[in-house]
Amino acid sequence: MLPRVFQLIQRVPAILYQYRISRKRLESTMKKYGLMIDMDGVIYAGEELIEGADTFVRHLADRKIPFTFLSNNSANSRADAVGKLGSMGIDVTEEHIYNSAMATATFITDHYPGCTAHVLGEGGLLKSLDHAGIKLVDKDPDLVILGEGKEFSLNKVHRAVEMILGGARFIATNRDPSPRRAGWNNLGIAATAAMIEEASGRQPFVIGKPSPVMMRSAAAYMHLRPEQVTVIGDTMETDIKGGIYMGFKTILVLSGIADENQLVQYGYRPDLVVSCVNDINFPLKWWA
Ligand SMILES: [Mg+2]
Numbered sequence: 001m002l003p004r005v006f007q008l009i010q011r012v013p014a015i016l017y018q019y020r021i022s023r024k025r026l027e028s029t030m031k032k033y034g035l036m037i038d039m040d041g042v043i044y045a046g047e048e049l050i051e052g053a054d055t056f057v058r059h060l061a062d063r064k065i066p067f068t069f070l071s072n073n074s075a076n077s078r079a080d081a082v083g084k085l086g087s088m089g090i091d092v093t094e095e096h097i098y099n100s101a102m103a104t105a106t107f108i109t110d111h112y113p114g115c116t117a118h119v120l121g122e123g124g125l126l127k128s129l130d131h132a133g134i135k136l137v138d139k140d141p142d143l144v145i146l147g148e149g150k151e152f153s154l155n156k157v158h159r160a161v162e163m164i165l166g167g168a169r170f171i172a173t174n175r176d177p178s179p180r181r182a183g184w185n186n187l188g189i190a191a192t193a194a195m196i197e198e199a200s201g202r203q204p205f206v207i208g209k210p211s212p213v214m215m216r217s218a219a220a221y222m223h224l225r226p227e228q229v230t231v232i233g234d235t236m237e238t239d240i241k242g243g244i245y246m247g248f249k250t251i252l253v254l255s256g257i258a259d260e261n262q263l264v265q266y267g268y269r270p271d272l273v274v275s276c277v278n279d280i281n282f283p284l285k286w287w288a
Contacts, residue, residue: 033228033287034066041234041256049088050255052278057090068222072208074101074147074173077124100173100208101125103217105132107207120160121147147173164200174208210242234258236266244268249286
């Protein structure tokens, strides 16, 4: 009897170890989830912090909820985004940022290894493409890549059109429209893309939200499967539609572009609608 008791006691550490391993495995498969959060209209509106957004992000960090800020803006670098958030009292690192410039660089590396590209864009886009080893040229490129910028000229657009007509493929980092609001206005890539389309007769292949190309590469960046992702955004046509395409859960905030009275006009709907991010309660009901 006594040796049997000793044998059992000896096995205790092994049993506890097995228990810990299987618990960890269970946690990693059952409880893995994360948030992809849009910034403009969700965290800030133009240069103004949206009330409670700083508390919301602090809450995520305190509860160790994984999150990535997902931005269609390809001109701002990750450092720019971190700096802007920091100036509003939101402390994050560059690893928390995933933008359409990064998604574009990943797409081109996968699909056009060794290609040359001519860029109609600025800042973060140039940096991401260069970082990925993509050769940037001003003559006979394989690809013309359109991103945001403030230094456009009709001459630059004209040259891009010539390159496309000469055989270059046309890619856009996103197709965001202008918000068309005084004080919050920017040109939006859709306006420039329309100019090039009209002159070249070609439509760009679009990488940014709602394209599944960016949604999927962002999920891969977070090491999450589609059913583990919840996207939070203010725009039905990009954040919510992109999430629906991918099978993500979706939360619409009404602190930006979307108008609550017009939601019925869409053939798809978010899983949750809240007035601002700080109204979201955790854990989300679909995490149970
Ligand atoms: Mg937005």
